[in-house]
Amino acid sequence: MLHYLPRNRSIRENRRGIHCHFDFIERLDAIVVFTLLMTVLFKVSIFLYGAVLGVAELFKLKSHSRLILPFGVILIFLSMTIASNFSEHIEEGLGDTIKYLHVPFFIVIPLFMLVISIIQNYVKKKTH
Numbered sequence: 001m002l003h004y005l006p007r008n009r010s011i012r013e014n015r016r017g018i019h020c021h022f023d024f025i026e027r028l029d030a031i032v033v034f035t036l037l038m039t040v041l042f043k044v045s046i047f048l049y050g051a052v053l054g055v056a057e058l059f060k061l062k063s064h065s066r067l068i069l070p071f072g073v074i075l076i077f078l079s080m081t082i083a084s085n086f087s088e089h090i091e092e093g094l095g096d097t098i099k100y101l102h103v104p105f106f107i108v109i110p111l112f113m114l115v116i117s118i119i120q121n122y123v124k125k126k127t128h
Contacts, residue, residue, distance in 0.1 A: 051071060052068055052071050055071075
């Protein structure tokens, strides 16, 4: 009968090459956490930039750079006051937020903008 591993030793003690591979797998959580933090930072940065550009265009400002600092301060303040930990953040997000924020921002406002765009295109074609 063949025995691939000695019975009284663990795989880690068996070979040095395997030992290195297991050390890498044990420290993989740091890489995953770093990747998640970078993606969250990237996502929040893009949302902040989009909000600043949208407000600058809405109020027809020449430069959006004057809005970055106030929006950043508001973002930091709200992020610290709305939820103090991740479980509270999830509880807030699954509560009334879905009814009062997701429905208007993802359904009502885009449909309203679509109707306005169709009406504007119809009026432009009729006048030309």
